[in-house]
Amino acid sequence: MNVYGTKQIRNVVLLGHGGAGKTTLAEAMALITGAVSRMGKITDGNTISDYDKEEIKRQFSISTTLIPLEYQGEDGPIKINLLDTPGYFDFVGEVEEAISVADAAVIVVNCKAGIEVGTYKAWELCEKYKLPRIIFVTNMDDDHASYRELLLRLEKEFGRKIAPFHLPIRENEKFVGFVNVVKMAGRRFTVNSDYEECEIPEYSQKNLGIAREALMEAVAETSEEYMERYFSGDEFTQEEISSALREHVIEGNIVPVMLGSGINAQGAKMVLQGIDKYFPTPDRYECIGVDVSTGERFTAKYNDNVSLSARVFKTIVDPFIGKYSLMKICTGTLKPDSNIYNVNKDTEEKIGKIYLLRGKDVIEVPELKAGDIGAVSKLSVTQTGDTIALRSAPIVYHKPEISTPYTYMRYKPKTKGDDDKVSSALSKLTEEDWTLKAVTDTENHQSLLYGIGDQQLDVVVSKLLNRYKVEIELSKPKFAFRETIRKKVEVQGRYKKQSGGHGQFGDVKMTFEPSGDLETPYVFEETVFGGAVPKNYFPAVEKGVAECILRGPLAAYPVVGLKATLTDGSYHPVDSSEMAFKMAATLAFKKGFMEANPVLLEPIASLKVTVPDKFTGDVMGDLNRRRGRVLGMNSNHNGKQIIEADVPMSELFGYNTDLRSMTGGMGTYEYEFSRYEQAPGDVQKREVEERASKVDRTEA
The missing domain is CATH 3.30.70.240 (Alpha-Beta Plaits)
Structure with a gap:
């Protein structure tokens, strides 16, 4: 693949509900651009995006896949870095990683299913990150799909930003083409996305007039001069319309709606044209970070004529293809066989070759320029979120904002002795997926697996088995209860043991009462008078209490909020020892705790x-x-x-x-x-x- 400059690059994320047709649209775009000679199908398990065994088995996307495409645009060749994301919410971390490097989005909506939860979430993410977007309505070949109803709902939910650039043409209840509202021309599909000009059907004229008028109003709003011309009845040239619409789309004031059938590759070319015409190049944005040497905010335009900086937004750890760090070049040019400085880890690493990943295919490239996305293999310390820069210009870019996992289960290896294998495999999976966390809960003697949802944890269990040949069982976790007391009691603990020679003797009188501080396990005091218990045995008494509070007498949970006071006792000049007084305190604790109205x-x-x-x-x-x-x-x-x-x-x-x-x-x-x-x-x-x-x- 050729090397592309910043102004030739478009970084586009595909968003939408699970099953809406994102992966199928990506396949159609790959076919139209010549990246593949025939479209893969999700049901056949041969798409570019869903190459992982789990994705093929479950027939939906689990990871974000990068698909670089070369396309002949209006002003010359461009490179489109397509980021195909999962639609199911358990894998939102993958979406957030992709959005952090995208400059625009295509939201895919299934015309038959209509606006789904994933559509709203995609829109909210675009609003949050201020991403320009196009809505691509797929499944237009379905007889029960009503484009008009969907448009009305889109306008109701998302407001006047919604602008239909296409209207469908149907003949004998079949989807055969579309009306281009911007160019006021009919298009009839021939092969895949190719088309020939045709007459605009009579039944489309009314809706076409409404859609066209709304577009012209939007064009007029871009300048006072245009507004005057619009009101005086002047026509805008095609170039003026395209330029004004591009400005509105980039600013997020207009969201074009296009249509097609992903499975038949119809409409994919129009999406490519829309990406070329209406989406921004990376240099429209700024890279924002912190200059480590000064601690001050750092901003820079995407520019390949300055020193190198890049940020790693995703890591792939695959037992078959190896480890790849996917990065977006922010400034400068990344070249092979060079040393890079990881600012976060304060470490230099040597990189070998530079690659583009297209699904599971690895394509070597001579260099990557600012704004482009590529991959480097086998970096030993670099992780997702790290910044690569020059040691002389240490910049740290913000890490992707990733959702916090709140769903968790207890896990155990099925096979005894597999703990190390499971731990090693999980560390690789957590390196790939930031929404996955393996935590050791020492208090409850359990290992916990955190994720966004149950489906994600189910996928993890399956990946561990298929990729790393280890099995784990998930179960309900134990919860960290505590024990305390609700009233004051006074008890005696007497420990006496005689077994020939020196015996053991310790005798304590103690009070136990609530301390009023549930943050602190216990407070120990002594009010012994007249040397009834020698001072050198006080630490032993406290040690007895300290050991007992680790496992309370009620339900073996840790004790909190306890005040223990040694008030009196007795000793034997020969038989008393530290151990004897510790045991006496233990006896007093167990008896006193259960008498003091213990509660969980x-x-x-x-x-x-x-x-x-x-x-x-x-x-x-x-x-x-x-x-x-x-x-x-x-x-x-x-x-x-x-x-x-x-x-x-x-x-x-x-x-x-x-x-x-x-x-x-x-x-x-x-x-x-x-x-x-x-x-x-x-x-x-x-x-x-x-x-x-x-x-x-x-x-x-």
Whole structure:
């Protein structure tokens, strides 16, 4: 593939609901540009994008795939870096990585299915990142697809920005072509996206007039001169129309709507033309970061005539094709066989060859210029989010904003002794996917796997088996309860043992009471009078308490909020020892704790749920069923409400699936640990019964 300059590059992300037709459109565009000689099909498992075994098996995209295409544009050849993203929400991290390097987006909408949750989410992401966009309506070959109804819904949901550039032509209830509203011309498909001119059907004239008028108004709004000409009845030239529309599309004031049939490769050429005409080149934007040498904000235009800087936005770790770091060149030119400086890690690395990845195909290139996207293999320390620059000009660019995973399950290797293999395999998967986290919960002696949703965790289990030949089992995690007491008690602990020779003797009187501070496990004090217990045994008594609070007598959970006071006791001048007093304190603790009205404390999460207005009642009702306390509700001024509530952590298990079900996938949530609160009686009873075998009931 040729080397392309900044002004010849278009970085375009494909967005949309799962199953809308993004991968099929990518295949059609690859066919039209000659990147492939025949279109692959998702059902046949031979598409460029979905090459992973899991994607072929499940027949949907799991990872973002880069597909570089060469296209002969109006003003010469251009390179389109197409980023085909997953549509299912569990893989949103892949979408966020792709969007972080995209300069524009094509939102794919299935005409029959209409506006789906993924369409809204794609639109919201484009608004958040201020990405120019085109909507491509696919599946127009379906007899039950109503383009007119879809247009009305698009305008209702997304406002006057929606501008139909195409209207369909149907004959005998079959989709055969389209009307180009910008050029006021009919197009009849011949082979794939190729077409011949045709008459505009009579039935299209009314809708064409409305669409055309809206476009001309948009063109007029680009300047006062155009506005005057428009009102005086002047016609704009085709060049003036295209130029004005491009400005509006780039600014996000107009969102063109195009149409076609991905499976028949119809309309793909029009999308390519739209990308060439209406989408910006990378140099329209600035790279924003921090100059490490000064700590000041750094901005630069995409420019290949200055020193090198680039940011790694994705890592691929494949056991067959190896490790690749995908990066977008921000400034300068990346050349092979050179040293690069990783600013985040303060390390130099040697790079060999430079590649483009097209699906699983690796294409070597002589260099990459600013604004382009490519890959380098086998970097040892460089990870996703790192910045490559010169040591003399250390710039750090912002890392991609990736969603935080809140769904988690406990995992165990199926085969004993596979812990190291599982750990190694998971580290490779987490390097690829930032929304995946493997965490060791030492308190509950469990390993936890965090992800965006259950589907993602299911894919991880499958990948571990197929890629790395290790099996894990997922199960419900244990939750970190605590134990404390509710009243003050005074007890004696007496330890006496005689076994020939020196015996063991320790005797303590202690009070146990709530300390009032649940953040601190225990407070130890002594008020011994007259040397009843020698001072040198005080540390041993405290040690006995300190060891006991690790596993409480109620349900073997850690103890918090305890105040232990040594008040009295007795000793033997020969038989007393530190161990004897430690054991005496242990006896006192076990007896006193169970007499002091012991209770279980459960972890409480501070939860925020963001949902469209119409779902607030259902969500609040569900939170009440989960023993949650709704604290308030605020509008985010985008037709959504943010519900704040306190909910027991144990009740949030499975919440991701339930929330999606309640809100049709529109609801999102986040939470953080807040505090501990006393668990209800039925919860305490169940926990105590379940953990009875873990409690140390033996007398010391």
